Amino acid sequence: MPVDRHDAFARVLHWSMAVLILAMLFVGVAMVSSMTLRPSLLMLHRPIGIALLVLVVVRSIHRLLRRAPELPRDLPRWQRTAAHASHIALYVLMFAMPLIGWAMVSAAGNPVVLWGDLHLPxxxxxxxxxxxxxxxxxxxxxxxxxxxxxxxxxxxxxxAWVRRDGVFRTMAPVPLGPRAENASAVARENSAGS
Known part of the structure; x- marks a missing residue:
């Protein structure tokens, strides 16, 4: 039976990781830009990076165990290939970034401090x-x-806005009604018939 939506756990992982990744990117830029804020931002950056590493491991395992919704059948092949490649790139980068950061801190001779006295080797x-x-x-x-x-x-x-084909709905944080998808399907049928 086809899956029409990612399960709640996958959605929670996706959106929490999205927020953390965006926060990490902006914190990283701020760390490089401001020497005054750098120490406090580092204290934030390192534990969030390790949290993201744990979450991407959990997400990868969950993704291997659960089927994802299929892409629309009318999606061009190049877009299917691009979607697959971009997801692989995201997972590789989500793994690589915290591991390289951890190794970088280690090579600098500094501990990776998570909280208080909790340090990573x-x-x-x-x-x-x-x-x-x-x-x-x-x-x-x-x-x-x-x-x-x-x-x-x-x-x-x-x-979500152009094709209105339900792909966004599969990972939307809250259920979205089928109204936009039905309107899009009707529009595609009308354009195919003309």
Missing amino acids: PIAPHDPAIYSALRAAHTWLARALFAVVLLHLAAALYH
Whole structure:
């Protein structure tokens, strides 16, 4: 039986991760821009990054165990391929960013402080050259993640406002009525008939 909507757990994971990822991108930019705010922002950035790593692991496992709704049959092949590729890119970047950040902090010789006395073990040797390479990688991957997030948002809005094909509804935080989808289906039938 086809699935017409992601389950509630997948939706909660999706939207909570979306908020955290956007927060992390803006916190990261602010950390680089303001030396005054940097220490307090770092205290926020590191635990949120580790939380995102845990959430992406949970989300990946959940995604492997649960079927996702199918894309509309009339969606062009290149758009299906682009959707699949962008999801792979999102998952890779969501895994890579916190791991590289953790390794970068380790290579700098600093602990990854979550809260209070709770520290994560280092995952890279203390080495300035490794730190420098990881910092550059973290910066470039953050830019790539921002670009992929913008593409993902653009695709979601395209499906919600232009195609009105129900794709957005599958991950919408609250159930949306079928009115917009029915109007879109009628419009497609009318254009096919003319």
